[in-house]
Amino acid sequence: MTRPAVSSYQLKIQALLILYKLAHHGKAGGYERSWCLRFLLAFLYAHANVEDRSPFDEFWKAATRPQSAGELDKAAASARARAMKREANRICLAVGEQPKAMQDQFWDELTREAYARRGEEARILK
Numbered sequence: 001m002t003r004p005a006v007s008s009y010q011l012k013i014q015a016l017l018i019l020y021k022l023a024h025h026g027k028a029g030g031y032e033r034s035w036c037l038r039f040l041l042a043f044l045y046a047h048a049n050v051e052d053r054s055p056f057d058e059f060w061k062a063a064t065r066p067q068s069a070g071e072l073d074k075a076a077a078s079a080r081a082r083a084m085k086r087e088a089n090r091i092c093l094a095v096g097e098q099p100k101a102m103q104d105q106f107w108d109e110l111t112r113e114a115y116a117r118r119g120e121e122a123r124i125l126k
Contacts, residue, residue, distance in 0.1 A: 012047050012095060013105070015040055019088040020106040022063060026081030028073035031063045048094040055090035062087055 018040060022031065031037060041056045048056075062083035067076045089099035115121060 008047075012044065013097070013102075015044050016088070016092060016095070016097060016102050017106055017109060019044070019059065019091060020085070020102065021110075023081050023084035023088050024106070024110070026077045026084055028071075028076040028080070029067045030065055030080065033064045037063060044091055044095055047096075048091075049096050050094050052094070055087050055094055059084060059087035059091060 022037075037060070041060060045053060045056050062080060065080075067073075088102075092099040092102050
């Protein structure tokens with residue numbers, strides 16, 4: 001039997017990075033109530049060390065709630081991003097990862113993406 005090319009742990013880390021990316025690019029009007037987002041949250045919940053679903057449910061609510069009438073786009077996007085980041089941090093803890101380490105990895109990946117778009121190679125110093 002051959003070993004999988006990607007481990008369950010690596011998939012979990014990638015799923016957490018996706019959560020942070022969604023939060024970072026918070027949309028004023030919210031994200032679509034998609035199967036992709038449902039799957040992402042269900043996948044992470046399957047890796048949770050706790051039975052409490054509230055961080056996952058609250059991330060869903062923060063990501064998909066409609067923009068309030070009269071709320072400015074910038075304010076709505078900012079409030080959504082803060083709520084999503086807070087819940088992403090709680091999800092990290094629920095799946096046994098440290099939020100600070102995940103955020104650092106997220107920013108490293110975001111930096112690499114920005115450099116790659118410009119055709120440059122990123123050097124990330126630790």
